[in-house]
Amino acid sequence: MGYICEYCGEQRSIVYCRSDAACLCLSCDRNVHSANALSQRHSRTLICERCNSQPAVVRCVEERISLCQNCDWSGHASSSSGSSMHKRQALNSYTGCPSAAELSNIWSFLLDDPSIGDTCEQRMGSMSINDNRPRDGQDPQGKDNSQNVCAAVEANDMSISEKSNLLVESSMPTFDNKLHNMEPPIGSSSKGCYMGAKGSNLFEEDPYCDNLIMDAVDLSIENYEELFGDSLNYPDELFENENLDSFFGMKDIKGADYSYHGVNATEGLSNARVNTVQPTCSDAASADSIMSCKTDSILYFARQSSLSVSNQTGGECSAGDHQDCGVSPMLLMGEPPWCPPCPEISSTSTSRSNAVLRYKEKKKTRKFDKRVRYVSRKARADVRRRVKGRFIKAGDAYDYDPLPTRSY
Amino acid sequence: MRTLCDVCESAAAILFCAADEAALCRACDEKVHMCNKLASRHVRVGIAKPNEVPRCDICENSPAFFYCEVDGSSLCLQCDMMVHVGGK
Numbered sequence: 259m260g261y262i263c264e265y266c267g268e269q270r271s272i273v274y275c276r277s278d279a280a281c282l283c284l285s286c287d288r289n290v291h292s293a294n295a296l297s298q299r300h301s302r303t304l305i306c307e308r309c310n311s312q313p314a315v316v317r318c319v320e321e322r323i324s325l326c327q328n329c330d331w332s333g334h335a336s337s338s339s340g341s342s343m344h345k346r347q348a349l350n351s352y353t354g355c356p357s358a359a360e361l362s363n364i365w366s367f368l369l370d371d372p373s374i375g376d377t378c379e380q381r382m383g384s385m386s387i388n389d390n391r392p393r394d395g396q397d398p399q400g401k402d403n404s405q406n407v408c409a410a411v412e413a414n415d416m417s418i419s420e421k422s423n424l425l426v427e428s429s430m431p432t433f434d435n436k437l438h439n440m441e442p443p444i445g446s447s448s449k450g451c452y453m454g455a456k457g458s459n460l461f462e463e464d465p466y467c468d469n470l471i472m473d474a475v476d477l478s479i480e481n482y483e484e485l486f487g488d489s490l491n492y493p494d495e496l497f498e499n500e501n502l503d504s505f506f507g508m509k510d511i512k513g514a515d516y517s518y519h520g521v522n523a524t525e526g527l528s529n530a531r532v533n534t535v536q537p538t539c540s541d542a543a544s545a546d547s548i549m550s551c552k553t554d555s556i557l558y559f560a561r562q563s564s565l566s567v568s569n570q571t572g573g574e575c576s577a578g579d580h581q582d583c584g585v586s587p588m589l590l591m592g593e594p595p596w597c598p599p600c601p602e603i604s605s606t607s608t609s610r611s612n613a614v615l616r617y618k619e620k621k622k623t624r625k626f627d628k629r630v631r632y633v634s635r636k637a638r639a640d641v642r643r644r645v646k647g648r649f650i651k652a653g654d655a656y657d658y659d660p661l662p663t664r665s666y
Numbered sequence: 667m668r669t670l671c672d673v674c675e676s677a678a679a680i681l682f683c684a685a686d687e688a689a690l691c692r693a694c695d696e697k698v699h700m701c702n703k704l705a706s707r708h709v710r711v712g713i714a715k716p717n718e719v720p721r722c723d724i725c726e727n728s729p730a731f732f733y734c735e736v737d738g739s740s741l742c743l744q745c746d747m748m749v750h751v752g753g754k
Contacts, residue, residue: 265704277685278704293701295673296686 261310265290273302274313276351281305292355303351304365308333316346317367324349669713673698681710689713724749 263271263283271281275291277300282290291297306314306326314324318334321344325333334344350364362369630636642649669679671691679689683699685708690698699705714720719729722742730740734750741749 265702275704277687278707279685280704282704290702290704293705294698296683296688296698297705299686 271305271310274305275300275302276313277301281311288355298354301351301353303349313351314349317349318344318346319367320344322367668716680713682713683708683710685709 260281261270262281263269263286264280265282265286269283269285272284273287274281275287277297278290282302287302291300291302304314304324306312306329307323308325308329312326312328315327316330317324318330321333330346334346347367352361352364356364639649644650669689671677671679671694672688673690673694677691677693679691681690681692681695682688683690683695686698690710695710699708699710720740722728722730722745723739724745725742728742728744731743732746733740734746737749
C-alpha cells in the first residue's frame with residue numbers, strides 16, 4: 259500500500275485493485291490486467307487521496323477529494339453543518355482495460371476543473387501510460403508509429419486544425435465546457451503517439467466515435483496529463499505543491515513554473531514523503547498460514563488428546579495424595595522410632611538408618627487407590643442417615659443445619 | 667461431476683484462487699499466476715475430489731462445512747448449529 263506503484267516502484271499509484279490488493283500506476287495496471295482473462299476481471303478503483311492506501315469509495319463534491327470509508331467517516335465526523343453536509347458521490351470501479359477516454363467517462367468529475375493551460379502543450383510529448391505490450395511498443399515521444407490506428411488518428415487530426423472548429427457532437431455533457439476551453443491541438447505526432455499508447459481497438463471499431471473520440475481524446479489527453487500524467491512523471495512538482503488536489507483538480511498548474519531542474523533536489527523530498535511499501539512477505543506469510551491450516555488442525559488434535567491424558571493422570575495423582583495424607587498419620591502412630599518425644603537419643607543414627615530403610619521398603623508397596631479395610635463398617639456407613647452428606651444422629655431433627663448449636 | 671477449469675474449460679480443476687474467484691487446473695494456474703509478481707501473491711487452495719470430501723467430525727455423515735479453531739474440528743451445518751448455538 260502506499261504512494262508508489264507496487265509493481266514498478268517508480269510512478270505514483272493511481273488505482274487500487276481489490277483482487278490483487280495492490281496500488282498500481284496506470285501503466286502497470288494496464289500491463290498487469292491485460293495479461294490474461296482472469297486478471298481482466300479484477301475490479302479497480304481510485305485510491306483515497308487522504309491516506310493513499312485504501313480504495314476510495316466516495317467523492318466529496320465540496321472538497322473535491324476521493325476518500326476511502328475510514329477517511330470519509332473521520333473527515334466528516336464533525337457534526338457541524340459544514341462538514342457533515344458535504345455532498346458525496348459514490349465512486350465507480352472498472353474492470354478490463356479501459357482507455358483514458360473511458361476512464362474519464364467513469365470519473366467525469368475529474369474533468370470539471372478548468373485547469374487546462376499552456377502547460378498542456380508542453381506536457382503532450384510526455385505521456386504517462388507506457389504500454390509495454392508487445393504490439394504496442396511505442397515510444398511516446400517518438401514519431402515512428404507503425405500502428406494503423408495512429409495513422410487513422412493522424413489523418414483525422416489533420417482535419418482539426420483549430421480548436422474552434424472542433425465538432426461538439428459529444429453526448430457527454432461533461433466534455434462541453436472543456437471543449438470550449440481547450441487549447442489548440444498539439445502536433446499530430448504526439449497525439450498519434452498517444453493513440454498508439456492507448457488501446458487501439460477503441461478507435462478502429464467505432465465510427466460514430468471518430469469525431470467524438472477526437473474531442474474526447476484531446477480532452478482526455480490534456481486532462482490525462484493533468485490528472486494522471488503530471489504527477490506520475492513529475493512527482494516532485496506534486497510534492498512541491500503539497501496539495502493532493504493538484505493531482506486531480508490541477509488548480510495550481512503553472513506551466514512556466516514547472517522546472518525540471520528540481521528533480522534531484524526533490525528526490526530526496528520524495529523519498530522522505532513516500533510511505534514505505536508494505537513488504538509482500540506479509541502476504542506470503544498469510545498465504546502460508548492459510549495453506550497450512552490443515553496441518554494446524556492436526557496439531558491441535560494431537561495437543562488436545564495429550565491434554566486429556568495428562569488431565570487423567572493429574573487426577574489420579576491428586577486422589578492418591580489425599581489418601582496418602584490420610585494414611586500417614588496412622589503410620590506415624592504405629593512407628594515409635596519416628597515419634598519425636600522419644601527419650602532414647604543414644605542410638606539415633608542406627609535407628610534412623612533403620613527407619614529410612616523401612617520407609618523405603620514400605621514405599622514400594624504403596625497403593626493409592628480406594629481401599630476398604632473393614633467391609634462391615636462400609637455396610638454400616640452405606641445405611642446411615644445423612645443430611646448434606648454428613649452422618650446425623652437418627653433421632654434428632656435436622657432440617658437444614660446438622661449442627662443446630664453453634665457457638666462463636 | 668468434476669469442476670472444470672475456468673480458463674481452459676477442458677481439464678479438471680484442482681486449485682481455487684480466491685483473489686481471481688476462479689477454479690484452475692495445474693497448467694492454467696501456472697500460466698495465470700506465474701506471469702507477474704502480483705498474481706503470484708494470490709492464495710490458492712486445493713479443491714477436494716467429490717468422493718473424498720472431508721466429513722463432519724461428529725456425525726461422520728454430512729460433508730464438513732465449518733472448521734472451528736477453538737474446538738479444532740470440522741462440523742457440518744447441523745452439528746455446528748447444535749454445538750455452537752444449541753438446539754433441542
